[in-house]
Amino acid sequence: MDNLFLNSITIISGTILLIAILAVLTSPFLKKLKIRKTADTCQQNVVLPQISIVIYAHEQATVLAQNLPALLEQAYSSYYQVIVVTDKDQLDTEELMKQLCSKYSHLYVTSLPNSSRYMSRKKLAITLGVKAAQTEWILITEPTCRPCHTGWLTAMAKHMTDSAGFVMGYTALSSDSPKSWQFEHAMQAYLRLSSAAHQRPWSTNSPNIALRKSMFMKNEGFRNNLQFIRGEYDFLVNEYARETSTNIAIDKDEWLYEDKLNKAEWKNLHTNFLAIRSKLHGQVQYRTKIFFYSLLSHISIIISSLGIAGGIILKQWILLGASAFALLLLILLQTLLIKRVNRLLETPIGNASLFFRGISYCWHSLAYRFQYWRADKVSFSSHKL
Secondary structure, eight states: OHHHHHHHHHHHHHHHHHHHHHHHHTOTTSSOOOOOOOOOTTSTTOOOOOEEEEEEESSOHHHHHHHHHHHHTOOOSSOEEEEEEEETTOHHHHHHHHHHHHHOTTEEEEEEOTTOOSSOHHHHHHHHHHHHOOSSEEEEEOTTEEOSSTTHHHHHHTTOOTTOSEEEEOEEOOTTSOHHHHHHHHHHHHHHHHHHHTTOOOOOSSSEEEEEHHHHHHTTTTGGGTTBSSOHHHHHHHHHGGGSOEEEEOSGGGOEEEOOOOHHHHHHHHHHHHHHGGGSTTHHHHHHHHHHHHHHHHHHHHHHHHHHHHHHHHTOHHHHHHHHHHHHHHHHHHHHHHHHHHHHTTOSOOGGGHHHHHHTHHHHHHHHHHHHHHSOGGGGBSOOO
């Protein structure tokens, strides 16, 4: 009887260790983000591509005044233009654009027609901006984003090679954003960029992308997803980056920095993504990885804790030692894996809390789903007739 009990304890202990190991092996951060080296654009013989930066601004004169000069004053050795698409009858924006156009000859401004009320104005604005561009390479971003130095465009351009058709960059949240937001944003960006680095791009949470105009025009832009009011960057990645060679721009010189979001904007980012997620190719594989990572991690924590309690109560030191080791192993290895995100994308999170923030990721996801379930689904559609 004692041998049978001892064998049962041994099997339980081994199972607890095995689940902890499986939880680590299913971590989406197990594969390191690989960055392919590109040619050095600082060499004298390298000709940089001509680029058009497209921005849609909706009642954002103050934001444009703060951020647009940083885009217009890039130290770029080749030709580039900045195309700003605005809404008509925005007097503050029109006055600002007149002032900037008189100072910057490479700034081009156009307006949306007022009649486009039953389709996404942002997608229409991007389409108009791409059509107006005089270059093959189009870089799309937001008026709330800006580079922190004049070499950003040059750094991005080194990824716009003859063999590439799409470039995915990174946009960091404002440093005064809540730490939990910065960490969550960085985790999502890391996983999406990692997929792209392995030539499986499917989505992005960073408005810092570049693609070829010819490819956009050939496939008729946003034709396949006009029914959704948002998701323009996700759809561009999902439809165009998947069809060509995609480079990722992750060096700090290539980052953009986004102005601080409020709670409503942060909530809308996630609910709008949930509204379009089912239409994105590759999202099932991503969700499956996150599901098993979260499930096994929580199971491991629970059974390891129960094993420690059971080992103490029953005075079974093998069970106690195995359970404690399994929990420690899980925490240590998961922390080391998530630390890659913390180090690469410079989130202001201490190493001691990385594991617990990673575990809480699934709870945040459930909260966003609950908000989406409660939302009026019509608000996510551009067709409201």
